Amino acid sequence: MEFVRLLLLFLHLLGMGMLVAMFFVQRRAGADAPLNKGWLHAAALQLLTGVALVGLAPLTDQEYDHAKIGVKLLVLVVIAGLVAMNVSKPKPATWLTPTLAALVVVNTGIAVFWT
Template identity: 35%
Template sequence: METLRHVVLFVHLIGFAVLLGAWAVQAFGGKRQFTRLMSIGMTIAALAGLALAAPWGLPEGVEMNYAKIGTKLVVLLVIGALLGIGTSKQRKAGSVPAVMFWLVGILTAVNAAIATIWR
């Protein structure tokens, strides 16, 4: 069961890598717009994160850090909201507001930092 949990963790990390990678391509490629790949990466990270939040496959004596899980969930929901609103604005106006675009990248990095630094 622990091996399955590690596989789900790997999928979770892949989701964040896809989201941040797709964002970085747009940020440093000059277009600065939201892509479908960003939404796919966020969805993968969200689904795998929800599976990881369930208390299964943990070694004996290990407790879940629900404050960390809740914080990561709130940040992920904000990223999802920004992607949804920004994609809608992009369809209507042809571009994403710069603040929204940069916030997605910053919050994705913050979420990864929370995952690795917060114990």
């Protein structure tokens, strides 16, 4: 079971990397480009792997802080909501990409510093 936890954590960290990469992809595409669907895929990966890590906690002998997980989940829901509302627009608002990146940084900070 430890391997499953590590595999999920591995995918979770790749998802975080993908979210960070999306910021640069979006910036490179320019201000007039539509929101890249990669944001949605990376957010979904974070949600799936995060929920799976928490759901399997009894089997993987882990105890997670529910408040911490709740806040991370909330931040991710905001990220996913913003992406879902803007992904089909021809041109996203200028504040959107930096806001998404800031929320990713916030969740990474919570993951690391909330002990």
